[in-house]
Amino acid sequence: MVRKPTSKESARKPNMREAILAAAEELFATNGFNAVSVRDIAQAAGANPGSVTYHFKTKDGLLLEIYRRHCGPMNLRRSELLAAAKRVRDLQDRLEAIVRAYVVPAFTSGSDLAGGGARFTRLRAVMSAEGNEVARKIIAQTFDDTSHAFIDAIHESLPHIPRTDIVWRSHFLLGALYYSLVTPDRVSRLSRGEADGSDAAGAIEQLVQATVAAFQAPALDQAAPTRRRPVVSSKT
Amino acid sequence: MVRKPTSKESARKPNMREAILAAAEELFATNGFNAVSVRDIAQAAGANPGSVTYHFKTKDGLLLEIYRRHCGPMNLRRSELLAAAKRVRDLQDRLEAIVRAYVVPAFTSGSDLAGGGARFTRLRAVMSAEGNEVARKIIAQTFDDTSHAFIDAIHESLPHIPRTDIVWRSHFLLGALYYSLVTPDRVSRLSRGEADGSDAAGAIEQLVQATVAAFQAPALDQAAPTRRRPVVSSKT
DNA sequence: ATGTGATTTGTACTATCGTACAAAAGATCA
DNA sequence: TGATCTTTTGTACGATAGTACAAATCACAT
Numbered sequence: 078m079v080r081k082p083t084s085k086e087s088a089r090k091p092n093m094r095e096a097i098l099a100a101a102e103e104l105f106a107t108n109g110f111n112a113v114s115v116r117d118i119a120q121a122a123g124a125n126p127g128s129v130t131y132h133f134k135t136k137d138g139l140l141l142e143i144y145r146r147h148c149g150p151m152n153l154r155r156s157e158l159l160a161a162a163k164r165v166r167d168l169q170d171r172l173e174a175i176v177r178a179y180v181v182p183a184f185t186s187g188s189d190l191a192g193g194g195a196r197f198t199r200l201r202a203v204m205s206a207e208g209n210e211v212a213r214k215i216i217a218q219t220f221d222d223t224s225h226a227f228i229d230a231i232h233e234s235l236p237h238i239p240r241t242d243i244v245w246r247s248h249f250l251l252g253a254l255y256y257s258l259v260t261p262d263r264v265s266r267l268s269r270g271e272a273d274g275s276d277a278a279g280a281i282e283q284l285v286q287a288t289v290a291a292f293q294a295p296a297l298d299q300a301a302p303t304r305r306r307p308v309v310s311s312k313t
Numbered sequence: 314m315v316r317k318p319t320s321k322e323s324a325r326k327p328n329m330r331e332a333i334l335a336a337a338e339e340l341f342a343t344n345g346f347n348a349v350s351v352r353d354i355a356q357a358a359g360a361n362p363g364s365v366t367y368h369f370k371t372k373d374g375l376l377l378e379i380y381r382r383h384c385g386p387m388n389l390r391r392s393e394l395l396a397a398a399k400r401v402r403d404l405q406d407r408l409e410a411i412v413r414a415y416v417v418p419a420f421t422s423g424s425d426l427a428g429g430g431a432r433f434t435r436l437r438a439v440m441s442a443e444g445n446e447v448a449r450k451i452i453a454q455t456f457d458d459t460s461h462a463f464i465d466a467i468h469e470s471l472p473h474i475p476r477t478d479i480v481w482r483s484h485f486l487l488g489a490l491y492y493s494l495v496t497p498d499r500v501s502r503l504s505r506g507e508a509d510g511s512d513a514a515g516a517i518e519q520l521v522q523a524t525v526a527a528f529q530a531p532a533l534d535q536a537a538p539t540r541r542r543p544v545v546s547s548k549t
Numbered sequence: 550a551t552g553t554g555a556t557t558t559g560t561a562c563t564a565t566c567g568t569a570c571a572a573a574a575g576a577t578c579a
Numbered sequence: 580t581g582a583t584c585t586t587t588t589g590t591a592c593g594a595t596a597g598t599a600c601a602a603a604t605c606a607c608a609t
Contacts, residue, residue, distance in 0.1 A: 093556080109443040111347035114596065125558050130598060132556090206442030206495050207345040217502070224503055244504040245519040252492025253485035259442050266453075267460055268480040282533055283481040290530030291523040329586080351567060361588050366568060368586090 094132050096122040098146065101139050102193075106200040109207055110140065137211050140204075144212065147197040148219045154182040155223055163230055172234045173289050176250070179227050180284055183254055184277045195258055195277060202255035231292060238296045250288045257284065330368050332358040334382065337375050338429075342436040345443055346376065373447050376440075380448065383433040384455045390418040391459055399466055408470045409525050412486070415463050416520055419490055420513045431494055431513060438491035467528060474532045486524045493520065 100121035104113040115136055119126040133139040158178030165171035183198040204212035224247070232243050257264070257280050264274030273279060336357035340349040351372055355362040369375040394414030401407035419434040440448035460483070468479050493500070493516050500510030509515060 107444055109345055109347060111345060112443065115598085116596085127559075127598090127600085128557055130600095134598090136597065203442045205492075206439045207348065208343055221502065228503065241504050241508045242519065242522075244500060244508060245516075246523050248493065248500050248503070248510075249485075249489035249520065249523055252490070252495075253488040255492060256441075256488025257484065259488075264480060264484050266457065267464065267484070268477050272477045272480060274484075280481075283478065284485065286478075286530050286533050287482050287485055287527040291527040294522050294526030297518055297522055350565075352565085363568090363570085363589075364587055366570095370568090372567065 093122070093124050093128060097124055097129055097132060097139070098143060102143050102196055102200060105140065105143070106196050106203055109203050110136075110209055111207070140209075140211050141215070143197070143200065144215045144219075147193065148215065151182050151194065151197070152219065152223050155179065156226070158182065159226060159230060163233075168234050172231065172292060173285060175227065175230050175234065176285050176288050176292070177281075179247075179250070180254060180281055180288075184258075184281055198254070199258040202259050205255070235292060238292070242296050243292070246288075246291050246294075249291065250284075253284060253288070329358070329360050329364060333360055333365055333368060333375070334379060338379050338432055338436060341376065341379070342432050342439055345439050346445055347443070376445075376447050377451070379433070379436065380451045380455075383429065384451065387418050387430065387433070388455065388459050391415065392462070394418065395462060395466060399469075404470050408467065408528060409521060411463065411466050411470065412521050412524050412528070413517075415483075415486070416490060416517055416524075420494075420517055434490070435494040438495050441491070471528060474528070478532050479528070482524075482527050482530075485527065486520075489520060489524070 097118060101113075101118045104118055104121060115129050116126050118139070119129050129136075129139065133142055155178060158181065159175065162171060162174035162178045165174045182194060185194045201212070201216065205216070228240070228243050228247055231247065232238070232240055235243065257274070261274030261280070264272050264280075333354060337349070337354045340354055340357060351365050352362050354375070355365050365372075365375065369378055391414060394417065395411065398407060398410035398414045401410045418430060421430045437448070437452065441452070464476070464479050464483055467483065468474070468476055471479065493510070497510030497516070500508050500516075
């Protein structure tokens with residue numbers, strides 16, 4: 078069923094605005110913000126540089142719109158999955174469900190964009206590495222609530238672990254998640270072709286498995302400053 | 314004892330070349346490669362822009378020299394620690410020692426630069442996120458051997474885990490390591506001040522504890538395509 | 550068909566980028 | 580001291596950056 082566009086949602090060519098957004102997302106996610114010029118984006122989208130200015134005013138505005146486009150749906154989906162996960166009775170299964178609720182929306186799409194989830198998450202990873210100011214503001218005020226919700230949920234299913242440890246481990250989870258999306262080829266290379274780093278389903282399973290175990294690790298006894306663990310000399 | 318410089322290792326001002334390297338390292342690590350101009354670096358080092366060209370020819374050459382400066386010492390230290398770790402008898406302790414041998418040199422300095430280890434590792438994280446070509450080449454040909462050595466060592470102390478899983482989990486380790494250095498403030502924020510994300514010793518302990526547990530997680534039974542794990546519906 | 554508002558195009562402006570290069574200044578040693 | 584080499588400085592050049600803006604073009608209601 079081909080729907081006739083009501084009035085303003087379609088441009089001359091089929092949605093040039095969307096094409097610009099998609100191209101910018103892809104280029105920013107793979108090359109960083111500063112390495113990509115407005116002209117690069119326009120060319121990749123088959124548009125005129127001035128068209129970018131028309132739709133998004135500035136380059137920062139374009140980045141802002143990319144975030145606006147994805148943050149809502151992704152957080153919504155995470156909330157849904159988290160709520161469902163919290164209803165799982167078995168504690169071990171619940172923990173895994175919670176981790177999965179955090180990981181899955183980052184790989185699969187939160188909205189209807191094809192493959193948009195992984196691409197946007199990779200974009201977030203790159204912006205965070207570059208210390209992008211626009212991204213930093215949005216992230217802190219958009220994702221911190223969600224992060225706290227997950228941390229609390231995990232803490233409830235692991236009451237004997239101090240919250241500080243949970244925070245660290247969920248931080249590690251996000252780092253691992255980011256890095257898997259940034260350099261999937263490294264996994265393929267180091268496994269000598271036995272694993273495919275760009276296989277989202279495989280990455281999710283590996284990540285969930287490893288992360289659940291990490292969360293279940295015994296707590297760090299921060300009370301004991303004296304070193305209890307084995308130490309290895311640096312001299313051969 | 315003040316040593317008179319033999320001839321060419323000292324410039325007019327005390328080692329301007331080193332100052333430029335340090336400034337570039339710091340700026341690249343916090344803002345990315347493309348966001349930092351040669352003029353920014355020169356100003357931060359108290360040097361003239363032309364001086365950067367004189368010492369390093371191009372901006373890429375400067376980045377290259379930063380890598381050359383650190384890769385050797387860091388890999389050497391890792392090799393030493395790994396060799397020592399492999400001599401640990403107890404399997405559990407050995408695994409922890411191996412992980413520690415991988416993590417510690419990334420935080421503490423591999424060479425004599427003050428705090429240079431963490432700064433350089435953060436630089437590597439940012440360059441990897443930006444997909445920097447110069448960095449990619451050096452990394453692949455400098456760190457892959459070391460990575461393989463660690464993967465093999467871990468595999469030996471966990472023979473029942475398939476190598477593929479070890480690769481994934483060590484990939485997660487590196488991602489977590491990178492991310493801890495990129496945004497330490499996030500840990501402080503999410504823990505509501507209870508943890509200090511920029512405390513290297515604390516980060517190391519948390520990372521080692523979590524990672525050892527992740528490595529010890531049961532293997533992913535990749536033979537069974539039928540889903541065995543609990544799945545949560547996305548609908549509330 | 551024609552007028553109107555939305556969009557695209559083409560071009561231009563200023564700022565800043567990486568880099569080159571000649572001149573100045575310092576260091577070294579006969 | 581003067582000759583020579585190394586390092587620093589100052590300036591300039593072409594390329595490209597982000598953005599602005601007027602003209603051209605399109606979609607569509609009348």
